[in-house]
Structure formats: C-alpha cells, structure tokens
Amino acid sequence: MRVIGRRYDQGQPVSLEVHDGVIADISPWRGGDKASLPWLAPGLVDLQVNGYGGQEFTDPHLTAEAVERISTALDTVGVTSYLPTVITQQLDVQLHAVRTIAAARETLSAVRQRVAGIHLEGPYISPEEGPRGAHPLEYCRPPDWDEFCRLQDAADGLIRLVTLSPEFPSAPEFIRRAAESGVIVSIGHTNANSQQLQAAVDAGARMSTHLGNATHAYIHRHPNYVWDQLADDRLIATIIADGLHLPPAVVKSLVRGKSPERIVLISDITALAGSLPSQPGPHHDPCLGHVEILEDGRVVVAGQREYLAGATQPLHVGVTNVMKFAEVDLAAAVDMASARPASLLGLPGGHLTPGSPADLILFHMSEDDLRIEIVETMVNGEGGREKGDRRTLNIEH
Ligand SMILES: [Zn+2]
Structure with a gap:
C-alpha cells in the first residue's frame, strides 16, 4: 500500500x-x-480516555464489546493508540473495568492494536474540594500498594500509568514500588505541599496529570502545587488544550515554562464525547452522575460552575489549539500528541x-x-x- x-x-x-x-x-x-x-x-496517542460515544470505562457493566466500540470509534478522531482510563470508584467497579479491558485486549485484535495499557486515575487522590475534581469523594483514599497489586493482577499487568496525589504518608513508598515495577507515576488531583511533591519526584514520579486542572478555585500565590510541578524539569506535564479547561494564556505559560519537549497533550474525553447533547443544560449520565453542559461547551459538576467533569473535544483539537495559544508549529504540536506519549509508553510508533x-x-x-x-x-x-x-x-x- x-x-x-x-x-x-x-x-x-x-x-x-x-x-x-x-x-x-x-x-x-x-x-x-x-x-x-x-x-x-x-497516529495520535491519547494517555487519557475515560470513555466515548455514551460509554465510560469506569462502568460496572462494561463489556469487551464496548471496549472494542470505543477503540475503533477513536479512529474517526485520529487516535491510533490510547490508554482507557479508569477513575476513582468502589474497588469492585474498578476491578471489573480493568479486568474487562484486559480481556477485550486478549480476545479482540482491534482492541489489542489500539489499547496500549490502562491509566488508573484514582482512587489515590486528594479528597479536597477542587483537587478532587469530579471524582466521587467517598472513594478517594491514600495509596495502598496491596490493593493496587490486586488491580494490577486483575488488569493482567496492563496498568501502565497511575495518577495519584503524593499528599499522603504512604505515597513515597507506593511511588517507589510502582516505578520499580515499570508503572509510570503521574502526580494529579493533588493538594500536596512542596516537600511532598519533592519527595514524590525523588521516589520516581515522572509526570503531572492535566497540570493546571483539578486544583482549588483559589490557591495560595506561592508556593503552590502548580508552580512546584511546573518548575521541576523531571516532570513531563500532560495538559488539556481543548480551549475550555485552560485559558490560552495558561496553555502558553505552561508550554513555555515546561518547554514543548516536556508537554504531552491529552483529551480527557468522557462518554459525552461523540454523543454531546445538542442543548446546554443539566444532564444525567449513569457513570458520570449529574453534570451540567454550559453554553460555552464546558461540562461541569452539577450545581456549580467552577469544577469541570471531563472533556468532550478529541485530541486533535488540542493539537491546533496549542499551535494557536502557545505559538508552536505543527511538528511540535503533533509530537506532543504522538511521538512524546508513544515514547513514554515505550511504543515503537510516533x-x-x-x-x-x-x-x-x-x-x-x-x-x-x-x-x-x-x-x-x-x-x-x-x-x-x-x-x-x-x-x-x-x-x-
Ligand atoms: Zn482528572
């Protein structure tokens, strides 16, 4: 051909x-x-896909066929490899999700070709309002290595990336063990202080998850967890450049502060991507819960307008936004969504x-x-x- x-x-x-x-x-x-x-x-490589076309991965009823449907649907938006992302929920639901994704990858070639691993985002995240984002409070908890091993076993070793907050005493040891096992640890949904962040990176954390989002609405001017992560050259930052999660000036500042070589674009899309209701207003999704779609396209946790509940724009939208917002060329922007995430995962593509x-x-x-x-x-x-x-x-x- x-x-x-x-x-x-x-x-x-x-x-x-x-x-x-x-x-x-x-x-x-x-x-x-x-x-x-x-x-x-x-092809684009998306490290954070919560769902697509009406289906979330963190679903007690997830099936292998649904994983295949999402995988091939992402072809329409140019994503050739991705990490299905399982978010904070009760353990049984997370176990079911990772087990189902692993089984789908084992039995369905379309899934095997596209699913490069699993991103476990939570439950080891901050319970604080703001850093927690849309993750359910009742299931946020400190890192627990034995529990993680149960999840990794159920996933057949497929968990390649874990997003956690290092604000807990158990975090450094967890990070060290995860990193030693080959899992990439990313800091996110965090209320950690400077010392805790430093200890996390020293223990082997290599990334920041959607830097600038899942933060308090108001934070101390300095120090704070955004500056600390921005300044640490050992951390590669993922950002959501959908034009809604971060204002253009913040995208530009993060890209300049980190350098384009340390930025990875993610979509963070949810079930609402590819199936967004045409009218703004309240919306109930069996997995996302009660959300509200605002006039400007943002999806927020119902009852407030500050905290977002995932994205609906595919990764290629971020590619062109980062060109506009941060004044990088097409090659640099595409690399942020292909070569760089591919190399993080050790994929031969990109x-x-x-x-x-x-x-x-x-x-x-x-x-x-x-x-x-x-x-x-x-x-x-x-x-x-x-x-x-x-x-x-x-x-x-
Ligand atoms: Zn998140």
Whole structure:
C-alpha cells in the first residue's frame, strides 16, 4: 500500500510504502499540486480516555464489546493508540473495568492494536474540594500498594500509568514500588505541599496529570502545587488544550515554562464525547452522575460552575489549539500528541520512519482557523475509519 501526503514535520510531499503493517519506505513525491495534499503524520496517542460515544470505562457493566466500540470509534478522531482510563470508584467497579479491558485486549485484535495499557486515575487522590475534581469523594483514599497489586493482577499487568496525589504518608513508598515495577507515576488531583511533591519526584514520579486542572478555585500565590510541578524539569506535564479547561494564556505559560519537549497533550474525553447533547443544560449520565453542559461547551459538576467533569473535544483539537495559544508549529504540536506519549509508553510508533508501525493519519488543516479534519486513520496499515470501504485518493493498494 502506498500513502501520499505532506509530512507534518518537514512539509514535503512524500510517498510512503506500507508492508505488513509497517512503514517500509518513504520517498519524495513529485506528482502534482502540493497544496491540495493532506498532511501525513503518525497516529495520535491519547494517555487519557475515560470513555466515548455514551460509554465510560469506569462502568460496572462494561463489556469487551464496548471496549472494542470505543477503540475503533477513536479512529474517526485520529487516535491510533490510547490508554482507557479508569477513575476513582468502589474497588469492585474498578476491578471489573480493568479486568474487562484486559480481556477485550486478549480476545479482540482491534482492541489489542489500539489499547496500549490502562491509566488508573484514582482512587489515590486528594479528597479536597477542587483537587478532587469530579471524582466521587467517598472513594478517594491514600495509596495502598496491596490493593493496587490486586488491580494490577486483575488488569493482567496492563496498568501502565497511575495518577495519584503524593499528599499522603504512604505515597513515597507506593511511588517507589510502582516505578520499580515499570508503572509510570503521574502526580494529579493533588493538594500536596512542596516537600511532598519533592519527595514524590525523588521516589520516581515522572509526570503531572492535566497540570493546571483539578486544583482549588483559589490557591495560595506561592508556593503552590502548580508552580512546584511546573518548575521541576523531571516532570513531563500532560495538559488539556481543548480551549475550555485552560485559558490560552495558561496553555502558553505552561508550554513555555515546561518547554514543548516536556508537554504531552491529552483529551480527557468522557462518554459525552461523540454523543454531546445538542442543548446546554443539566444532564444525567449513569457513570458520570449529574453534570451540567454550559453554553460555552464546558461540562461541569452539577450545581456549580467552577469544577469541570471531563472533556468532550478529541485530541486533535488540542493539537491546533496549542499551535494557536502557545505559538508552536505543527511538528511540535503533533509530537506532543504522538511521538512524546508513544515514547513514554515505550511504543515503537510516533515517527514517520521506515520500520515504525504504520499507525498514520491523513488530515486537512484550514489555513485560517487551523481546524483539523481527519481524512483517514490507519492502524497497523489498515484503514479503520470507515471499516475499509471508503478510501481517499491518497491511498493506493
Ligand atoms: Zn482528572
């Protein structure tokens, strides 16, 4: 199979050969009008997907088929690898969720190709109003290594990323053991002080989860947990650049403060992504609980307007927002959503180089508002977006 497009990183038209699901060769293409070609980039890698299309992963009734549905639905938004994210809930629900995801990955090839692991976000997070975000208070608790091992066993070792707060005495030891076992520890939903944050990073925490969100509405000017994490070069920060979770000035400041090389874009999308009610107003979701959709598109915990309840915009929206807000180029922005998260997970993808998996996206991007339209998504060289029956002119078999 041959794919023709403009390289996202160099702008040059190329012809890319795919054999057996792998990029076999890339050569210059001189066939015609460069401007009309779609952009060609590695598939996006999303470290935080809570759900999609009406389905949450943290669901007592989650099925393997539902995991497959979400996995292939993400093709439409250019995501070729992702971490299903299981959030704070009672242990039985979390056990069921991770067990079901692991079973789906074992038995369904579409899931195996796309699910790169599981992100466990909670229950080891702050019970404080604000840092807790939309996670249910009654299940927030200190890190418990034995309990985590039960979850990891149920997940068949698939938990690759755990978001926790280091504000608890048990946190440093938990972090050290998790890091030693190969799990990436990310600081998030936290009310930790400077010393606790320092101890967490010394113990092996490597990331910050959606830095700037899940905070108090009002915080001490300095020190505080945002500055401390922003300043620590050992931490890579994920951010939600959907235009709703962080104002443009904050996105720009975080990208400049961290450096683009230490930023990873995540979507943090929930079941409401791909199924957002057309009218603003109160909404009850069996998994999300009572939320309210505001006029500006934000989804908040019902009864207030300060604390958000997850996102609805797919990852590629963040790619173009970070270009606009932080004035980075397309290559840097795409890398924040592909090469960088791929390398964090140890995935071989994220690059347009021979030998890499043919996880690819073709997209158009409007010059005026930088909006991305995904034209085609390939996972291991297979066009999944339209179940194989729709092909662009830029792919030849
Ligand atoms: Zn969160």
